[in-house]
Amino acid sequence: QSVLTQPRSVSGSPGQSVIISCSGTSSDVGAFNSVSWYQQHPGKGPKLIIYDVTKWPSGVPDRFSGSKSGNTASLTISGLQAQDEADYYCCSYAGGYSRWVFGGGTKLTVL
Amino acid sequence: EVQLVESGGGLVQPGGSLRLSCAASGFTVSGNHMYWVRQAPDRGLEWVSILYSDGTTYYPDSVKGRFTISRDTSKNTVYLQMNSLRGDDTAVYYCAREVPHAVHFDYWGHGTLVTVSS
Numbered sequence: 001q002s003v004l005t006q007p008r009s010v011s012g013s014p015g016q017s018v019i020i021s022c023s024g025t026s027s028d029v030g031a032f033n034s035v036s037w038y039q040q041h042p043g044k045g046p047k048l049i050i051y052d053v054t055k056w057p058s059g060v061p062d063r064f065s066g067s068k069s070g071n072t073a074s075l076t077i078s079g080l081q082a083q084d085e086a087d088y089y090c091c092s093y094a095g096g097y098s099r100w101v102f103g104g105g106t107k108l109t110v111l
Numbered sequence: 112e113v114q115l116v117e118s119g120g121g122l123v124q125p126g127g128s129l130r131l132s133c134a135a136s137g138f139t140v141s142g143n144h145m146y147w148v149r150q151a152p153d154r155g156l157e158w159v160s161i162l163y164s165d166g167t168t169y170y171p172d173s174v175k176g177r178f179t180i181s182r183d184t185s186k187n188t189v190y191l192q193m194n195s196l197r198g199d200d201t202a203v204y205y206c207a208r209e210v211p212h213a214v215h216f217d218y219w220g221h222g223t224l225v226t227v228s229s
Contacts, residue, residue, distance in 0.1 A: 046205070089155065
């Protein structure tokens with residue numbers, strides 16, 4: 001069982017927006033502005049798409065955006081495209097002994 | 112171009128050992144924090160070892176005393192020695208990089224599958 005809670009699946013039609021939530025605690029998501037999001041296509045390694053809650057790595061389109069409120073972080077994907085269909089994982093620094101905690105992943109289906 | 116290429120996975124019996132390798136290019140492993148993160152079938156991600164640039168290592172309780180992370184700077188490669196393997200160690204193992212103080216994993220490898228079964 002993963003430490004951070006994500007919905008198992010979300011779906012949307014091309015052009016629409018979807019939001020994926022990531023619920024943690026005051027010891028991880030709520031304590032640090034170090035939430036990152038990763039996209040994973042089948043058979044591939046994860047790819048960083050958001051870091052430090054809201055920042056984009058070079059090359060990631062601004063259709064992907066991140067936010068945080070209290071102990072819950074969110075990833076918004078706007079203008080859905082077919083290639084966005086993938087698994088998405090959130091991650092938070094937790095410090096201390098836990099170090100890093102991950103979500104269980106959310107499967108995005110583009111209808 | 113930054114690349115991480117894992118190798119060494121395979122089928123091993125319970126109680127057995129395996130050594131995974133992560134060959135890095137485009138940067139030096141000694142100047143960065145290196146991780147092994149695993150993904151069990153139909154489960155999320157779990158970090159299993161950390162090797163900081165200063166040589167400090169960390170492990171979660173689930174693998175402490177059984178797994179050892181190390182690096183060979185002459186080969187620019189990170190290793191994960193896994194001993195006393197159990198069925199719940201079955202997973203795809205990924206190598207990942209954290210630039211010091213960046214607090215996220217900016218590059219990941221493609222992973223290598225470890226199956227522990229008799």
